[in-house]
Amino acid sequence: MDCLFCKIIKGEIPAYKIYEDDMVIAFLDIHPRKNGHTLIIPKKHFKDFTELDNETLLHINQVTKNITSFLKEKLNATGFCINTNYLDTQEIKHYHLHIVPNFKRPVEEIYNMLKQ
Numbered sequence: 001m002d003c004l005f006c007k008i009i010k011g012e013i014p015a016y017k018i019y020e021d022d023m024v025i026a027f028l029d030i031h032p033r034k035n036g037h038t039l040i041i042p043k044k045h046f047k048d049f050t051e052l053d054n055e056t057l058l059h060i061n062q063v064t065k066n067i068t069s070f071l072k073e074k075l076n077a078t079g080f081c082i083n084t085n086y087l088d089t090q091e092i093k094h095y096h097l098h099i100v101p102n103f104k105r106p107v108e109e110i111y112n113m114l115k116q
Helices: 004-010 052-073 109-116
Strands: 019-022 024-028 039-044 080-085 097-102
Touching: 004 024, 004 039, 019 052, 024 052, 039 052, 052 080, 052 097
Parallel strands: none
Antiparallel strands: 019 024, 024 039, 039 097, 080 097
């Protein structure tokens, strides 16, 4: 199988892993929407959400909850966008969940940043 994520799981391609257990790994996206953009993927190859078994789905949700708490603490994120791709809309045909931190800043802070 020539799946990019399967190669990351096997260690054939490096990744900035921030979590790993027997079922999943989580790593930083190399093309992040925002700093801290994290992907969670099951180690077993599932093409998309419709193929996930319930045990894996529940485990991914628990890991997502833990990682969002970790990112909130470490990055001072104010919220998260959590989504997954579905069927033909995903570029890599291996189920993955995106966690994208949000950072709220007061308008004055943004203005001062832009003035510099």
